[in-house]
Amino acid sequence: MPYLKIQTNLPxxxxxxxxxxxxxxxxxxxxxGKPESFVMVALQADTPMLFAGSDDPLAFLELKSIGLPAQRTKDLSExxxxxxxxxxGVPCDRIYVKFIDVKRGMWGWKGDTF
Known part of the structure; x- marks a missing residue:
């Protein structure tokens, strides 16, 4: 059920x-600590983006998961x-990471929810 979306302005x-x-x-x-069989990752490259008014290489990541531990977000971000x-090659100071903890009933799979 973890979903990671990666957006970058790099081709x-x-x-x-x-x-x-x-x-x-x-x-x-x-x-x-989840089976990889449940992990989904999406990548959007060559996306028109600016960060701090610059189009130098950058990335935006969004990680969603059921039971995402708030106390681990610093380690996950690193x-x-x-x-x-x-x-x-995107410097860490040009990357934002957004974390979203999703309730089980708000995540569907196989016509049901977790």
């Missing part, structure tokens, strides 16, 4: 997109920023 090759998606999926599963910086 990426298909190979780079696959590498980011695969690494992000594994990282989210590991960080949240790990996600390091992953994006490592794969895309």
């Amino acid at each position: 990426l090759s298909k190979k780079a997109e696959r590498a980011v998606l695969k690494n992000a999926s594994q990282l989210i599963a590991e960080l949240l 790990a996600l920023c390091q992953m994006i910086e490592g794969h895309l």
Whole structure:
């Protein structure tokens, strides 16, 4: 049920997109202690975006999950920023991360909810 959406203004090759998606999926599963079979990751590259009035490389990440622990958001932010910086070269001070804890009844799957 974890869902990570990554938006960046950088154009990426298909190979780079696959590498980011695969690494992000594994990282989210590991960080949240969830089976990777429940993790969904989306990547929107080459998105027109500005941060601090500049179109220098940037990224916006949104992580949604059931039971997202508020006390772990600092660690999650650090790990996600390091992953994006490592794969895309976007400096951590050009990355925002939004965390959303979703109630079980507000997350649907297979025609039901969790």
